[in-house]
Amino acid sequence: MAKKLLIVESPAKSRTISKYLGKDFQVEATMGHIIDLPKSKLGVDPENNFEPQYVVIPEKKNVVTSLKRKAASAEEIFLAADPDREGEAICWHLHNLLKKKGRIIHRVLFNEITKTSIRKAVENPGEIDLNKFNAQQARRIVDRLVGYKVSPLLWEKVKRGLSAGRVQTVALRIICEREKKIRAFNKEEYWSVTGHFITGKGDEIIAKLGRVNGKKVRSGNAKSAFTVTSKEQAEEILSQLKAGNFTVSALNKKEKKRRPLPPFITSKLQQEASRALGFSVKKTMTTAQHLYEGKDVGQQGPVGLITYMRTDSTRIAAQALDEARDFISETMGKNQIPARPNIFAAKSGAQDAHEAIRPTMVHLSPDKIKKYLTRDELALYTLIWKRFVASQMIPAVLHETTVTISSGIYDFIAGGTTLVEPGFTKIYNPGIAKDKLLAPISEGESLTAKELIPEQHFTTPPARFTEATLVKELESNGIGRPSTYASIISVIQNREYAEQREKKFYPTALGELVNDILVKAFPDIFDIRYTAELENQLDSIGQGEMDWQELLKTFYQRFSGELKNASDNIANVKRNGLPTDEKCGKCGSPMVIKVGRYGLFMACSNYPECKNTRDISSDNEESQTEETCPKCGKPLVLKSGRYGKYFQCSDYPECDYRKSKKNGEVKQLERNCPKCGKPLVERKGRYGTFVSCSGYPECRYIENGKKELDIPCPKCGEGKVVQRRTRRGKTFYGCSRYPDCDFVSWTRPGTEKKKESGKKGKKSTAPKSD
Numbered sequence: 001m002a003k004k005l006l007i008v009e010s011p012a013k014s015r016t017i018s019k020y021l022g023k024d025f026q027v028e029a030t031m032g033h034i035i036d037l038p039k040s041k042l043g044v045d046p047e048n049n050f051e052p053q054y055v056v057i058p059e060k061k062n063v064v065t066s067l068k069r070k071a072a073s074a075e076e077i078f079l080a081a082d083p084d085r086e087g088e089a090i091c092w093h094l095h096n097l098l099k100k101k102g103r104i105i106h107r108v109l110f111n112e113i114t115k116t117s118i119r120k121a122v123e124n125p126g127e128i129d130l131n132k133f134n135a136q137q138a139r140r141i142v143d144r145l146v147g148y149k150v151s152p153l154l155w156e157k158v159k160r161g162l163s164a165g166r167v168q169t170v171a172l173r174i175i176c177e178r179e180k181k182i183r184a185f186n187k188e189e190y191w192s193v194t195g196h197f198i199t200g201k202g203d204e205i206i207a208k209l210g211r212v213n214g215k216k217v218r219s220g221n222a223k224s225a226f227t228v229t230s231k232e233q234a235e236e237i238l239s240q241l242k243a244g245n246f247t248v249s250a251l252n253k254k255e256k257k258r259r260p261l262p263p264f265i266t267s268k269l270q271q272e273a274s275r276a277l278g279f280s281v282k283k284t285m286t287t288a289q290h291l292y293e294g295k296d297v298g299q300q301g302p303v304g305l306i307t308y309m310r311t312d313s314t315r316i317a318a319q320a321l322d323e324a325r326d327f328i329s330e331t332m333g334k335n336q337i338p339a340r341p342n343i344f345a346a347k348s349g350a351q352d353a354h355e356a357i358r359p360t361m362v363h364l365s366p367d368k369i370k371k372y373l374t375r376d377e378l379a380l381y382t383l384i385w386k387r388f389v390a391s392q393m394i395p396a397v398l399h400e401t402t403v404t405i406s407s408g409i410y411d412f413i414a415g416g417t418t419l420v421e422p423g424f425t426k427i428y429n430p431g432i433a434k435d436k437l438l439a440p441i442s443e444g445e446s447l448t449a450k451e452l453i454p455e456q457h458f459t460t461p462p463a464r465f466t467e468a469t470l471v472k473e474l475e476s477n478g479i480g481r482p483s484t485y486a487s488i489i490s491v492i493q494n495r496e497y498a499e500q501r502e503k504k505f506y507p508t509a510l511g512e513l514v515n516d517i518l519v520k521a522f523p524d525i526f527d528i529r530y531t532a533e534l535e536n537q538l539d540s541i542g543q544g545e546m547d548w549q550e551l552l553k554t555f556y557q558r559f560s561g562e563l564k565n566a567s568d569n570i571a572n573v574k575r576n577g578l579p580t581d582e583k584c585g586k587c588g589s590p591m592v593i594k595v596g597r598y599g600l601f602m603a604c605s606n607y608p609e610c611k612n613t614r615d616i617s618s619d620n621e622e623s624q625t626e627e628t629c630p631k632c633g634k635p636l637v638l639k640s641g642r643y644g645k646y647f648q649c650s651d652y653p654e655c656d657y658r659k660s661k662k663n664g665e666v667k668q669l670e671r672n673c674p675k676c677g678k679p680l681v682e683r684k685g686r687y688g689t690f691v692s693c694s695g696y697p698e699c700r701y702i703e704n705g706k707k708e709l710d711i712p713c714p715k716c717g718e719g720k721v722v723q724r725r726t727r728r729g730k731t732f733y734g735c736s737r738y739p740d741c742d743f744v745s746w747t748r749p750g751t752e753k754k755k756e757s758g759k760k761g762k763k764s765t766a767p768k769s770d
Helices: 012-019 057-072 084-096 115-123 128-157 167-182 230-242 266-277 281-293 318-332 365-370 377-392 467-474 485-493 509-521 530-540 548-569
Strands: 005-007 027-029 076-079 104-107 189-198 204-212 247-257 398-409 409-422 446-458 498-499 502-507 579-584 592-596 599-604 613-615 622-628 635-639 642-647 656-658 667-673 679-683 688-693 709-711 720-725 730-733
Touching: 005 012, 005 057, 012 027, 012 115, 012 281, 027 057, 057 084, 076 709, 084 104, 084 128, 128 509, 128 530, 128 548, 167 467, 167 502, 167 509, 167 530, 204 398, 230 409, 230 446, 247 409, 266 281, 266 377, 266 467, 266 485, 281 377, 281 485, 318 377, 318 398, 318 642, 365 377, 398 467, 467 485, 485 498, 502 509, 509 548, 509 592, 509 599, 530 548
Parallel strands: 005 027, 005 076, 076 104
Antiparallel strands: 189 204, 189 446, 204 409, 247 398, 247 446, 398 409, 498 502, 579 592, 592 599, 599 613, 622 635, 635 642, 642 656, 667 679, 679 688, 709 720, 720 730
16 A cells, blocks of 8 residues: 555646655555635625635545545645645545644645656755745735626616626736727728839839938838828829839948847747637646646656746746757767856746746757647657757857838938848747848949839727737736636637637627626726726735735725625616617617617517517628528628627618528539529538528428538439438438439448358348338
């Protein structure tokens, strides 16, 4: 029986670690938190110094029973949850649960799951960091107070089932405020002029009009001293240019060095994985977790391939720096490493206890272990490995050339770049340094204008957030921490406050309503700067610089005042609706916005005397498509409804045509409807693929359960094989020419196994067609 018990969070991690520690250790997993505040009540007593009422999570009772049983026979217990606040909280609760007179309980920390790191941690155990636990406890209580006291207000005033959160509401606010800026944006016209010039040797140089009379010309949203505002002005400039001569008035060359980027922190990994790999934040963190917890890589057995992935520090351990420099020197040459290791400054407020995200063993290059990883794991590991190795290489050296081509008061500017020393870009070059060659040219040289092209542009509104840019915005505002970005993004979508279209966030009408109500009712609690300030205070608790209960007292005084005011003043949307300027088309009374079971809608305030209602159409809920209505020819619009997205005629209610977005994808078949003669089509419906008439809804012919395959009938050769179902749901195959051809089989033609010669005479029973 093992005398030592080591407890981690994840079963995958426990399997890897157990192979490092031998028979003296038994390694078990909690599978996350085992103790928390109760779900059924607030679980916090503000009148008693915010005393929390912790309970065993119901789903974890069996885990707790098992851990207690295994701890009973252990002489020593090692608590080895993740090295962050949440991990410290798990260890604190485990300690209280398992402590017993005479029993020794240690806290062990490791930043990577390798044999060396685990054994070193076990040989040098420490104690639970109470400051770190108190920081987690304070965050948990603040979040519980906001969630459990604000959410019921939304249930009472707006709609049951809605929720508010201290950080999720601020993230929603950021998305909504960006949407308001986009709607309020007024585009401005401006023009550019591009010149194609020929040198004396016949080479071409492309340059843009950059200055007029010494004033910078507008290019993009940023305002400049000179703007070409119209086609007429652009043509006037062209007429003057065509009469002039062009000379190279300036030729500037300079050397520029590009330093390598630091190894990844959590937010930068999420952003770069989104840009380079198309990963969502959640996918990035899940894949990184697998790499951290350990993968079997052949003879070495299971090993954690990367360091802990929730970090905001760029620090690298001295041993890892030496290994990286040795690897670069051996594989690429000593001239590729700088005289001293590259050290990167940490951002303000970073928790430097963790390292940056890096490979645990730099010699395990992606090529060496690719056969042991999934495609996603290999892609993310390659990104992390390359960024880390590149971070310890020499800078890239570029020669930049700027050419000014002048004609009177007009200056055209062209730039070129030559990569002289690739440096770190040999390994990792996310668009940092690329050659952009200019033709050989001399100052004072005369050029011929081959073509001068004016082009109209308009300023563009701010871009909607992607997952990557939202993480960047949250990070730059100090909202959330490395461990919370993924959950923030998931929650606002799960609550249907925001949705992604083409990887961009759009607030839903419900999300905007909730945001407007909460921001107005709680101007401080959901203020971006206050939320960031609170995050910094939680960090201070973790560093032992602030008392957790004092923070809660200060917060609660502020919060309780806003809560009372909100309770009295939030409009009761559920009962009275939200007033609008619109008048009812039937009775002339004001229309109000109400929240129904399936979203927002407009209703007459004179209800029940007038029962006029209509869907709310907004940029978020409805968008015009290029498709036209088959009944009246007007454009179709894409809308959100009870069962998801659907297309509806823009002339509704005069034209009542609609179709499901899922069911809207059709494939025309090479046969006609037996009822009306129009082509049959294959559609996708709620229960799978089916065949129906293209003349729907005028003709409602449908072949239930049929799916035509691109396989000729093996019996008649004229029809196609059709997949069908019996009344009991079993699949069989027949001919599309039935009843003219009576081919039928349980097995899909072309996939039958060759029968043994002894079974050739055996008779099979064919299915009966429905």
